[in-house]
Structures are given as structure tokens and as C-alpha cells.
Amino acid sequence: MIDFVNYLISGALIGLLYSLIAMGFVVIYRASKVFNFAQGELVVFGGFVVWWLVVHLGLPLYVGLPLAFVCAAAFGLLIERVFFSRLVGESVFAMVMVTIGLLILIRGVVLVLFGPQVRPFPIIFPLEPIMIGDIFIPRSLLYGGVLTVITGLSLSWFFNRTRPGLKMTAVAEDHQVALSLGISVRSSIAFAWILGTVLSTLGAVIYLSGKSLNFLASDIGLTALPVALLAGLESIAGLLIAGIIVGVVQGLAVAYLDPLVGGAVGSILPFVIMLGILFIRPTGMFGWKTIERV
Amino acid sequence: MDPAGVFATTYQRDQALIRTRAQAIGLLLFIALMLLLPQLVGSRLMAMVSVMLITAVVVVGLQINTGHAGQVNLGQAAFMGVGAYTSGALALKFGLPFWVTIPLGGVSAAVFGFVFGLSAVRIKGFYLALTTIAAQFLFHFMILNLPSSWMGGSNGLSIEPATFFGHRMADDVSIYYLCLAVASIMIFGAYGITRSRHGRAFVAVRDDDVASGMMGIDVVRTKATAFLVGAFYAGIGGGLWTYYVRFVAVDQFTLLHSIWFIAMIIVGGMGSVTGALIGVVVIKLAQEGITTLGPTVVEKIPFLSGDVVFAAMNVFLGGIIAAFLIFEPRGLMHRWNIVKRSYRLWPFPY
Numbered sequence: 001m002i003d004f005v006n007y008l009i010s011g012a013l014i015g016l017l018y019s020l021i022a023m024g025f026v027v028i029y030r031a032s033k034v035f036n037f038a039q040g041e042l043v044v045f046g047g048f049v050v051w052w053l054v055v056h057l058g059l060p061l062y063v064g065l066p067l068a069f070v071c072a073a074a075f076g077l078l079i080e081r082v083f084f085s086r087l088v089g090e091s092v093f094a095m096v097m098v099t100i101g102l103l104i105l106i107r108g109v110v111l112v113l114f115g116p117q118v119r120p121f122p123i124i125f126p127l128e129p130i131m132i133g134d135i136f137i138p139r140s141l142l143y144g145g146v147l148t149v150i151t152g153l154s155l156s157w158f159f160n161r162t163r164p165g166l167k168m169t170a171v172a173e174d175h176q177v178a179l180s181l182g183i184s185v186r187s188s189i190a191f192a193w194i195l196g197t198v199l200s201t202l203g204a205v206i207y208l209s210g211k212s213l214n215f216l217a218s219d220i221g222l223t224a225l226p227v228a229l230l231a232g233l234e235s236i237a238g239l240l241i242a243g244i245i246v247g248v249v250q251g252l253a254v255a256y257l258d259p260l261v262g263g264a265v266g267s268i269l270p271f272v273i274m275l276g277i278l279f280i281r282p283t284g285m286f287g288w289k290t291i292e293r294v
Numbered sequence: 295m296d297p298a299g300v301f302a303t304t305y306q307r308d309q310a311l312i313r314t315r316a317q318a319i320g321l322l323l324f325i326a327l328m329l330l331l332p333q334l335v336g337s338r339l340m341a342m343v344s345v346m347l348i349t350a351v352v353v354v355g356l357q358i359n360t361g362h363a364g365q366v367n368l369g370q371a372a373f374m375g376v377g378a379y380t381s382g383a384l385a386l387k388f389g390l391p392f393w394v395t396i397p398l399g400g401v402s403a404a405v406f407g408f409v410f411g412l413s414a415v416r417i418k419g420f421y422l423a424l425t426t427i428a429a430q431f432l433f434h435f436m437i438l439n440l441p442s443s444w445m446g447g448s449n450g451l452s453i454e455p456a457t458f459f460g461h462r463m464a465d466d467v468s469i470y471y472l473c474l475a476v477a478s479i480m481i482f483g484a485y486g487i488t489r490s491r492h493g494r495a496f497v498a499v500r501d502d503d504v505a506s507g508m509m510g511i512d513v514v515r516t517k518a519t520a521f522l523v524g525a526f527y528a529g530i531g532g533g534l535w536t537y538y539v540r541f542v543a544v545d546q547f548t549l550l551h552s553i554w555f556i557a558m559i560i561v562g563g564m565g566s567v568t569g570a571l572i573g574v575v576v577i578k579l580a581q582e583g584i585t586t587l588g589p590t591v592v593e594k595i596p597f598l599s600g601d602v603v604f605a606a607m608n609v610f611l612g613g614i615i616a617a618f619l620i621f622e623p624r625g626l627m628h629r630w631n632i633v634k635r636s637y638r639l640w641p642f643p644y
Contacts, residue, residue: 035420086620094619096366096420097560100553101619105612111605222431225424261439268435271428275413278425282417 002134007255008248013141015247017207019239020148021224022231023155024199029233030159031168031192032084032185033175034095039200040221041106046072046201047121047213048114054122061124065205069198076197080190088175088185110215121208144206149240151199156237168192172234223267226274232287242285246270297638311485328474332467340466342582347473348534350574353558354484355527357570361559362488363520364500366419369410369426370528370555372433375547377403377529379437382451382536383444392456392463396476396533400526406433407525414517418503422517430549437544450543453536463537473534480530484567487523496520497565557615563625572626577614584610 021043028036036042049071054064079102087095125140159165171178171188179185207220227246231238254266283289302308312318332340356370381399384390390398406429413425437445445451455464456472463469487493495516498506507513536542554577562573588603622629 035423083616083620090619090623093364093366094623096423097556098616098619100368100556101612101615103612104550104553104608105616108605108608108610108612111608112602116604222427225427229421229424268431271431275425275428278413278417278421280416282421 003255006134006136007251009135009137010141011248011251012244013138013145013247014251015227015243015245016145016148016240017141017203017243018220018224018227018247019152019243020144020199020206021203021220022228022239022243023148023152023236024196024203025221025224025228026231026233026236026239027155027199028192028196029228030172030236031195032095032189033092033172034084034099034189034192036196037096037099038103038106038221039196039224040218041103041110042197042200043204043207043221044110044213044215044218045075045106046197047204047208047217048110048119049075049201050205050208051119051121051213052114055120061122064122065124068205069201072197072201073194076193076195077190079197080186080193084189084193085186088189092175107215107218116214118212118214121211121213123210124205125209127210140206140209147202147206148243151202152236152240156235159236164191223270226270226277229274229277230284232284234288235284235286238284238286246273249273309489311489332470337466340470342578344466344470344473344538346574346578347470347477348531348538349555349558349578350571351477351480351534352528352531353555353562353570353574354481354567355524355531356555357559357562357565357567358484358487358493358496358527359520359524360556361564361566361570362493362500363496363517363524364503365411365414365517365520365524366423367426367521367524368423368549368552368556369407369429369433370524371547371549371551372426372430373403373407373525373528374532374535374551375433375437375542375544376406376525377532378536378542378547379445379451379532380529381533382453382542385453385456385536386451392458392472392533392537396530396537399533399536400529403529403532404522404526407528408518408522411518411521411525412514414521415514418517426552427549430552433547434544446542448544450541451536452541455540456537469538472537476530476534480527481567481571484527488567492516492519500565554611557611559625560615560618561625563627564623566625566627569625569627572630576626580610580614581607 021039024042025036025039028034028039046068050064050068053059053068053071054061057064059067083098083102084095087098125143127139129139130137130142159169167178167183168188168191170181170183171185175185178188203220204217208217227239227243230246231242250266250269253269257265277284296302296313300314302310312321327334331343335343352370352374355373356367359365359367359370377399379399380402381392381395384395384398385392410425410429414422417425438448440447442449455462456469457463458468458472461468463472488496495506495511498509498511499513499516499520503513503517506516532547535546539546558573558577559570560573561576562571563569584603584607588606592602618625
């Protein structure tokens with residue numbers, strides 16, 4: 001029984017981590033209507049920037065971390081300036097294909113800049129877990145979960161209640177309509193990418209704290225896709241619920257199903273969930289239902 | 295557009311693939327060149343051309359699926375893998391000859407692709423692309439978790455060379471002719487599909503699926519058919535690949551390979567079979583260039599390490615996808631058409 005509670009708690013916390021990674025994805029979608037396939041690479045890039053500043057250059061954490069977030073934001077702005085500012089007015093199809101190009105490009109850039117070696121990631125949250133009786137809670141994931149909930153709720157408030165957030169929502173609805181209403185699509189996309197890279201870096205900090213890092217860590221970006229879909233691509237607060245659902249289901253599957261079929265169920269399950277959502281309810285739990293016309 | 299003085303007087307003439315005498319001569323010369331190629335070039339180049347032909351089959355399928363029907367497919371490598379594993383397993387377990395196993399590989403891949411295409415009933419656009427990513431992961435999971443006596447599991451499948459009337463196709467030349475024959479049939483078929491009723495339905499659905507539905511096109515069936523055809527091509531390519539390398543492993547068919555295929559149609563030009571072929575040749579040549587020149591460049595510059603070549607390949611691929619989408623979204627084929635138009639009209643501007 002105590003095992004079950006432990007699986008439940010760690011599943012939910014890992015789920016919240018997925019929500020945070022997916023949040024970077026949804027923020028970019030919510031403010032620019034672009035499906036960002038390069039989400040995992042943004043996480044890896046953020047992780048490597050933190051490694052470079054804190055471990056390689058040896059800056060103290062309270063200097064290195066804020067600086068890493070600044071670097072990530074600059075990187076987001078750079079992506080927008082180089083690629084997306086030239087594509088305003090082109091089809092969304094082209095923009096999404098560019099993110100596929102970015103997936104490869106950022107991986108290459110990371111390999112050139114930081115190399116393929118496995119690097120130690122700095123310990124940002126204390127390693128020893130919190131024990132309540134027999135219940136075992138990993139500290140980094142707990143703090144990360146709390147941060148995720150706070151970030152999720154405040155971003156949700158920002159996008160649904162404030163004027164700049166609603167402007168970006170209009171951009172996600174339709175680029176041309178937004179332009180004709182006097183909303184700058186470019187600045188909206190720029191903001192989306194800055195926010196996306198910063199959130200990805202935050203995700204990397206929580207995900208990798210005290211672990212090791214190389215370019216293969218980007219897999220988490222694809223694992224976060226099902227969470228975004230389950231929530232519905234437009235809903236940020238919904239991510240928190242969807243993340244917990246996916247995390248708990250995955251955690252229980254790893255604990256109870258893997259021994260039966262010989263492994264790897266946990267890694268494939270999010271994609272099975274994703275296929276299920278796509279077939280049953282493509283708009284997810286809280287997504288927008290759009291009406292189309294010619 | 296046609297050169298001055300060439301006017302179609304019948305519908306048959308208007309639909310023809312070969313429109314001028316110069317094109318007919320060019321095509322004949324090209325076929326003769328391809329047939330004589332083993333006498334002209336060394337075995338390293340031969341192997342490269344064989345891989346190009348196999349890739350061309352797969353990419354032409356992707357072109358029909360993505361370029362013509364507009365359904366983004368990030369799982370083409372998985373479909374190719376299904377075909378490769380099916381042909382390999384059939385040849386290994388039942389000793390079937392290649393002219394049975396390769397088409398069966400195509401059929402099995404087509405069924406696999408069709409299942410994912412069927413999701414078009416509920417979803418569209420990039421949601422559909424997500425199901426093809428899921429296909430990629432499911433394929434890996436299935437191969438690695440099925441009993442290893444079926445598909446070889448993580449060890450892969452090693453198969454015997456194909457035999458054709460007692461002739462073992464173990465050398466580069468005979469496998470080249472096999473690839474050439476199959477690729478010619480498939481590419482000719484692709485030209486046929488794209489100018490048929492179905493091909494026009496694909497283009498209509500790509501341009502506006504709501505409007506084409508209003509005009510009486512069965513949108514869901516068209517999208518599913520596009521996946522069926524695209525995956526069939528991938529499966530045939532996979533079957534050829536099985537006989538070419540004679541060893542199938544799951545890491546030959548990853549998401550990265552699917553992205554390379556996408557890059558080929560972007561570079562060549564979306565919505566043109568010829569463009570797909572151009573894309574294959576250009577990207578494969580560039581890849582080959584980087585892998586052969588890379589190590590020598592690395593030796594010249596001492597502070598670089600050998601890992602840089604792999605990294606450079608990634609930078610090159612990502613950069614080329616982005617650059618083409620930004621500067622020439624319609625690909626090299628479009629650029630070539632502009633050139634052709636201008637010399638046909640010369641000395642007049644239009």
C-alpha cells in the first residue's frame with residue numbers, strides 16, 4: 001500500500017515536470033499558432049547554458065541561474081529574429097516546418113558548442129528526499145512542482161485576463177485578423193519564443209538538478225507532447241491537471257505493467273495516450289473548439 | 295509552360311508526360327546512362343547511386359503524401375521500416391523470392407500507414423503529424439518487444455542475398471539493377487498517380503480541405519488514401535533496402551531519418567515528383583560530401599575533434615531546411631521552372 005502511495009506521489013510530481021516542459025510548448029502555440037517540435041532541444045540548450053555558466057565558468061548559483069535565464073531569453077529572441085520574423089505572413093505550415101529544422105539545427109549547435117560528452121549538472125535543489133513516515137518525496141521534483149503550479153496559474157491569468165495576453169491570444173486565433181486589428185504579430189511571436197525558452201530552461205533546471213546531461217535529454221520534449229494534447233493546446237492551467245494524469249498513469253504502468261510485459265511500457269504509454277486523445281477528443285480537455293468556414 | 299510552337303491539340307497530348315522531342319531524347323539518354331552506369335563508375339559511386347534510388351522511392355511516396363496531399367508525415371522512416379522488416383522476415387522464415395517479399399513489404403507498410411491515415415476522420419493538420427510521430431515510437435516499441443524469433447528484436451535481421459533465376463544478387467552491380475528497375479516502375483507510377491483523378495483530389499484537399507469537401511471530394515478517404523500510397527512507397531523502398539544492406543536493424547529507421555526525407559522534399563520542391571528526385575540527389579550528395587570531406591578538414595584544423603562532423607551534419611540539415619523555407623519555400627524545382635520559362639520566352643519578358 002505504501003508503495004502505491006509512493007508511486008502515486010512520484011508519478012504526480014513527474015507529471016508536473018511534464019506540465020512545465022509542455023508549458024513552453026503551449027505558450028509558443030498560444031501566442032503564435034506554431035507547433036514547436038523543437039521543444040526538447042530548447043530544454044537541452046537551457047540545460048547546457050546552466051552547465052556552462054555554473055559548472056564550467058564556476059559562477060555561484062545566485063549569479064549563474066539568473067544569467068542563464070537571460071541567455072535563454074536572448075536565444076529565444078535570436079530564434080525569432082533569424083527565422084520567424086521573416087515568415088510573418090507565410091503559411092503556418094512553413095513556420096512549423098522551420099521548427100522541425102530548428103530541432104536538428106539546435107542539436108547541431110549544442111554539439112558544436114558543448115560537445116557530445118555527458119556533463120554533470122549542478123545540484124540546485126538539495127538531493128536528500130523528504131520522508132514523511134514511509135512516504136518518499138524527491139525534493140527537486142517537489143519544489144519544481146510548486147514552481148510549476150505557480151507559473152501555470154500566473155501564466156493562465158496573464159493570457160486570459162490581461163490585455164497583452166489577450167492580444168497574443170488573438171494572434172494564435174489568426175495572424176491576418178490580428179494584424180488587421182493593429183496587433184503586432186512579430187512582437188507576439190518574439191515574446192512567445194522568449195517565454196518558451198525561459199520556461200524550457202526552468203524545466204531543465206528542475207529536470208536535471210543533480211543528474212547528468214547530454215544532448216539525448218531532449219527526449220523529454222516529445223514525452224511532454226501528450227500532456228499538451230490532453231490538456232488541449234490552448235489551455236495553460238489545464239496542463240497541470242493533464243500532467244498529473246499522464247504522470248500518475250505512467251508511474252503506475254512502470255510499477256505494475258512493466259514486469260508483466262518486459263519493460264518499456266512506461267516510455268511508450270504517453271504516446272498511446274496521445275493517440276487515444278487524438279481519436280476520441282482531439283481538442284483535449286480544455287482546448288478551443290473552432291468552427292471552420294471557407 | 296511549353297516552348298513556342300508546341301500546342302496540344304488533343305486531351306491526350308495535353309496530359310502527356312513527355313512534351314517535346316528534346317525531352318524524349320533527354321530521357322532516352324538518361325535511361326541509357328543509368329543502364330551503362332556500372333561500366334562507367336567505381337563501386338563506391340555505384341553503392342551511392344543505389345542508396346539514392348532506394349531513397350528516391352521512399353521520398354517520392356512522401357512527396358505524394360506531404361507535397362501533393364498536404365498531410366505532414368513524420369513517420370515515413372517507420373513505414374519504410376515496416377516494409378523492410380516484413381520483406382526480411384518473409385525471406386528469412388519462408389524463403390520467399392524477392393519479387394514476392396518486396397511487394398508484400400509494401401502492402402504491409404501501406405496497411406500500417408493507412409491505420410494512421412484513418413485518424414484523419416477525427417483530426418487534421420498538425421495533429422495528424424503528431425500521430426505519425428506516435429507511429430515512429432510505436433514501430434520501435436513493437437520491433438523491440440515482439441518475440442525476437444519474429445523480428446530479431448534488438449539484434450536485427452540478417453538475410454541472404456536475393457536470387458533471380460539462380461543468380462545470386464550479392465554484388466553491387468546486380469543489386470543496382472534491381473534498385474533501378476523497381477525505382478523506375480515506382481517513379482513512373484507516381485507520375486501516373488499525380489495526374490490522375492486521385493492526384494487532383496490530393497491537390498484540392500491540400501489547398502483547402504473544407505472547400506474540396508464542399509465540392510464533393512471525400513476528404514477523409516482522400517487523406518487516408520494519401521497515407522496508403524505514401525506508406526506503400528516507403529514499404530517498397532524498405533524492401534529494397536533489406537536486399538541492399540542484407541541487415542535490418544531498428545536504428546536504421548528513426549525520427550531523424552524521417553526528417554531527412556522531409557528535408558529532401560523541401561529542398562527539391564513540394565508538390566512535384568521531379569522535385570523529390572532532385573531533392574534526393576542534392577541532399578545525398580551533400581551528405582556524402584560532408585562525410586568524406588569532413589575528416590580531412592578536421593585533420594587540417596587541429597582544435598576540432600571528430601565529433602564535429604556529426605554536429606556539422608545536423609547544423610547543415612537544420613540550416614538548409616530553414617533556409618529553403620525562408621528564401622525558396624517552393625524548392626529547387628520552382629527555381630528551375632523560372633529559369634526554363636525565361637529561356638523559352640527569350641528575348642521577350644513574357
